[in-house]
Amino acid sequence: MTRGKLVLKNLTRKKTRFLFTVLGISVGIASLVTLLSLGTGLEAEVRKQSQELGAELVVTPKGWCAYEQISVLTGETLPEAIPNADVEKVASIKGITAIPYLVQRTAIKNQPVTVVGILPEPMKQFKNWQVEKGEYRLDRESLVVGFSIAKQFELKTGDKLTIRGTEFLLSGILKEMGNRDDLVIYLDLTTAQKLYGVGDKVSFIAVKVDDITRIEQYSQEIQERANVAVVSDKQLIKSVMAIVGTVRNTLQMIAAVAVLAAAFGIINTMLTAIHERKREIGILQALGGKRRTIFFLFLYESALYGIVGGVVGLIAGFAFSFFAAPYIQQSEFTAFLGSAQTVEIFNLAVIGQAMLFSVLVACLAGIYPAWQASRLSPVEAISYE
Amino acid sequence: MSDMIIRTEKLTKIYENGYSTVALQGVDLEIPRGSLSCIMGPSGHGKSTLLHLIGGLDRPTSGKVFLEDLDLTAIDANRLAEVRCRKIGFVFQFFNLLPMLTVLENVEIALMLAGVPPKEQHERAGDLLALVGLEDKLQARPNQLSGGQRQRVAIARSLANDPDILLMDEPSGNLDSKSESELLQNIEKVNERGKTVVIVTHSPTVSQVAHRIYYIQDGRLKREVENFG
């Protein structure tokens, strides 16, 4: 007989109680793991995406909310609302380059793909695109695609692509950029506007300024000339982080509440167990068990709840992150939380943190009950009816 | 009177929970080494209380308990646990065994608490259970045993750390006469091996084999009888 064996035997005596207590911790740890694995590298990811956009200012229709502003970065479908007249007014300002975007969606083989209508030449210069295969031709009959799209759907130059019932020739494939640009089908702006029936409107305008110190003035000038709103890339990041922060705080609250509830579950379970085993504790004491021995027997039992609950919680949390991530990604509000680079399944740091936290909480929860057990007087325990 | 293994001095125990219950009052008692003694008396008059105080399971309100020359009332809880572990074996009236452990493990656990390594625990526990005739019940659970068998396991366990003193609280209280006489044989066997045995009992059969009988009434030592069979 060893102490470990004794603790294990005690732990699993009441199977259902054991199960539900473990379940309690597992839920807490699972939500923690989900939070941690969805949250890793979040801020860096947001910054990267705003850099990819390559603009210092983004011109949007008036009255866009933060969620819509974020979509500029995530490539979600946007309401088209800036008429050509405004685009021209913005473009005519000296010292800035205005790049209009019309963001739409289509499907290839039933999978949603982003379609962006652009002005071919300005965009190419602005983004510094290189052509991998074929030629860079965007007009009424031809289009180009990003590198990853071509790879994912096994597209070759010369292929026919049907968008909204119109057939296009795939004239070129862009060189890999290593960002979201690789995941887009590019159409000529006017063609796209006709195809999607949006008149002469665009979704937003990315603006690059020549003199970065005068961003404020440019921003004002744009808003004076055209009936639009302007956000800087810094503001954009800020509003993204604010939303992400809210989501994260909510998740953290849920995790905290779940873990707290689990801790009370352990305390409850242990106090009940001690009450039931009063006589056994008395016998252990009569046999020479010291207070310290009794204390640690019960503390280890609590700690084991933490270990078992932690393992189950980790598995559940990873499973959830794994299966839920694609769905989270589809929602534009949480696109950042779930974008592929931010979900790290089986991250060692996450495993370590979650296990440590689980065992720590279980031990803390176990201290009071174990202390109570160790304080029992042997006689009281034995004469207990 | 030179070799007294247990000695109490003006032992008094008053339970205080809401109101005071005087369980023992000024008990002076001496128990010789190697003897087999009985404590008898009416129900509720302090016998178990006396046994618990002698065994260091509880502390007196006043007075002293000496085990050989060691004053049990003057040492801390840890030392007391140590004394219970090495010097004393207990057998209680009803509840002795840990229900989730096998018979063998119930004996092993006493050895574990004394720091004996698992392999040695195993061998010694097996030997002890053979001594009380339970070698074929090693893997049984307490709830698969009869009352008499359970008491035998408790006796085997009380001997685990080779204690000098065996304290038994009504060990035959819920046994039939056949089981009781089997139990008595075991107790005498243990006593013959040099252990001092103190039994709290209501049973005349048990008291017949005792060398000495202490009568407790109203928390006082009423009378002390030497018994020469």
Ligand SMILES: Nc1ncnc2c1ncn2[C@@H]1O[C@H](COP(=O)(O)OP(=O)(O)OP(=O)(O)O)[C@@H](O)[C@H]1O
């Ligand atoms: N933990 C306790 N708290 C309060 N009173 C107690 C406690 N234990 C025993 N008593 C009281 O002390 C007195 C002596 O009890 P004790 O158990 O020693 O009697 P006993 O002689 O062993 O009786 P029995 O033969 O029925 O076992 C009784 O009046 C009992 O009610």
Ligand SMILES: [Mg+2]
């Ligand atoms: Mg009693």
